[in-house]
Amino acid sequence: MAFRILFVFAALLTGANAFPVQDPGPVSSPQTGDQKRVLFDRVIDNQKKNEAALNLFERLERVESRKTGTETPDVKVSRVIPAGAGTDKIAMKPDGQPIDPAAYRAELEKLEGALVWSIEEGRAQHDAYDKLAKKQKERADLIEATRTAFLYTFASTELRGDHKLLKYRMEPNPAYKPTSRMTAIFSKVRGFVWIDEPAAELARVEVEVIDDFSVGGFLAKVYKGSHLMQERYEMAPGLWFPSYAQYDFDGRKLFMSFAIHDRTFYSQYKRVGPPKEALSAIRAELGKPDSAQADR
Numbered sequence: 001m002a003f004r005i006l007f008v009f010a011a012l013l014t015g016a017n018a019f020p021v022q023d024p025g026p027v028s029s030p031q032t033g034d035q036k037r038v039l040f041d042r043v044i045d046n047q048k049k050n051e052a053a054l055n056l057f058e059r060l061e062r063v064e065s066r067k068t069g070t071e072t073p074d075v076k077v078s079r080v081i082p083a084g085a086g087t088d089k090i091a092m093k094p095d096g097q098p099i100d101p102a103a104y105r106a107e108l109e110k111l112e113g114a115l116v117w118s119i120e121e122g123r124a125q126h127d128a129y130d131k132l133a134k135k136q137k138e139r140a141d142l143i144e145a146t147r148t149a150f151l152y153t154f155a156s157t158e159l160r161g162d163h164k165l166l167k168y169r170m171e172p173n174p175a176y177k178p179t180s181r182m183t184a185i186f187s188k189v190r191g192f193v194w195i196d197e198p199a200a201e202l203a204r205v206e207v208e209v210i211d212d213f214s215v216g217g218f219l220a221k222v223y224k225g226s227h228l229m230q231e232r233y234e235m236a237p238g239l240w241f242p243s244y245a246q247y248d249f250d251g252r253k254l255f256m257s258f259a260i261h262d263r264t265f266y267s268q269y270k271r272v273g274p275p276k277e278a279l280s281a282i283r284a285e286l287g288k289p290d291s292a293q294a295d296r
Helices: 002-007 033-056 101-118 123-149 181-188 275-286
Strands: 057-065 074-083 086-092 150-160 163-172 189-196 201-209 213-215 220-222 227-236 239-253 256-271
Touching: 033 057, 033 123, 033 150, 033 201, 033 239, 057 239, 074 101, 074 275, 086 101, 101 123, 101 275, 123 150, 123 181, 150 189, 163 181, 163 201, 181 189, 181 213, 201 239, 227 256
Parallel strands: none
Antiparallel strands: 057 074, 057 256, 074 086, 150 163, 163 189, 189 201, 201 227, 213 220, 220 239, 227 239, 239 256
C-alpha cells in the first residue's frame, strides 16, 4: 500500500497499548555535527539491514481496524510467513491459535507447495524474484533518500524502559530535490524520530502529514493532519523490527471519502530463513519427512 512508504525511515499518535516513553527533562545536544552525521549514517544502514532480514522472519500480526463512528474495532490476527518471492498469511483466532485444525493444516500444505515452487528453476520463478528484487531496491532507495530529504534537529533525550533514546525533530529539507513520485511525498510530512544511540537503531517514529498529497496515480488523496506512528525493538540479535504501528489517515478515493484507523501489533518473530530452510520447517510442523534436500 502506498501509505507504507511513509514508514521508510522506520520501513512511521500513540494508542493506549503503545509502549510508554518517559521524558526526564530537557538537555543540551549530546553530539557534534559530525557525530550526528555518523550516527544517522549508521541508523540508515541498519534500517536497510533490518528491512532485508525481515524477509527471513515469520511473525504474528494483530490488526485492529476501527471505522469512523464505531468504537468496537474489527480484529484480524494472522500468522505471516515469508514464502520465497511472496508472503503467506494464515488467519488465526484472536488468541493466536488456529481457527480450525483441519483448515490450518490445509493452509500449511498450501504454503508447502508455494515454497516448493519457489525453489524450483524456471522462467516464472525468475520473473517473480526479479519483481521482488525491484521492490526491495525501491524500498532501499527510499530509505537512502531520507539521508538528505529531511533535516534532523536534536530535541531531547527520553527513557523507554532502561534505554535512553535521542529524540530528533524531522522536517522536510527545502534543498532536497525529489527523484520520484514517492520521494516527492517527503516534502509533505514532518515528525519526530527516536534513536537508540548505542545500537544506532530507529526505536520510534511519529509522522504528521502537513499538506494533502495524491497516491495511486492521483486516484486517491491523503489529507493534511493524518498521522502514523511505529515502535521498534530488538527482536533478534542485532535486528530491530516493528512491535506496534498506528495509522490514522483521512482522505478521498475517487469521489468517496475514506478513513483508516488501524493499530497493528507484531509479535512472535521467528527466523524461518530462505525458502529451502522454511520448507524444512513447515514440513517438520506438518509431521512430514524433511525432504527439502530432494527438492534442491
